[in-house]
Amino acid sequence: DIQMTQSPSSLSASVGDRVTITCRASQGISNYLAWFQQKPGKAPKSLIYAASSLQSGVPSKFSGSGSGTDFTLTISSLQPEDFATYYCQQVYTYPRTFGQGTKVEIK
């Protein structure tokens, strides 16, 4: 199985901050990467596919980049509604493994 490792596991940030989350794959996956946001008690929400393409309706403050083994999710200006846990997932091969998650908390 491909292992997905996110860093950091958690971070504290203030409203207006620029936040970057990293995801690393244990082997090359080209751009076959997705990002999801999950708020407490809610289902995950799809944010990004193909490493950098926004899902329909996702605001442009979210952006993704990377290829091969290293990827990033950036939130350009953190807002109160962005405090949540973020997951990456490789969609290169089965089983489609997730990262362990990064919790973004209010400083």
Add this chain to the structure above:
Amino acid sequence: EVQLVQSGAEVKKPGESLKISCKGSGYSFTSYWIGWVRQMPGKGLEWMGIIYPGDSDTRYSPSFQGQVTISADKSISTAYLQWSSLKASDTAMYYCARQNDKAAASDAFDIWGQGTMVTVSS
């Protein structure tokens, strides 16, 4: 509106069987994969397996192979996740999600169900 609607919360005893459902609407059910994801209390997301309702092609994570069965009834646009003998460790929230079928990097989950909480306790 494209949506996936899951069946309601379940409380079961160890050893009992269970089948939960995920009904798709607003799109061609047979043209997209439906995947299942487990989330144990306070933990992250785990990919369990996936089915293509068009031809019932099914893939499982090795971690869940033999522990659960994924199926679909395309006549009623519904996918299922079932257990033959539940354990306390199956207590979790289970989500279904829709995935494209283009054999490309765009084949990621785009629509999620609301989740079904399964509690297994004696």
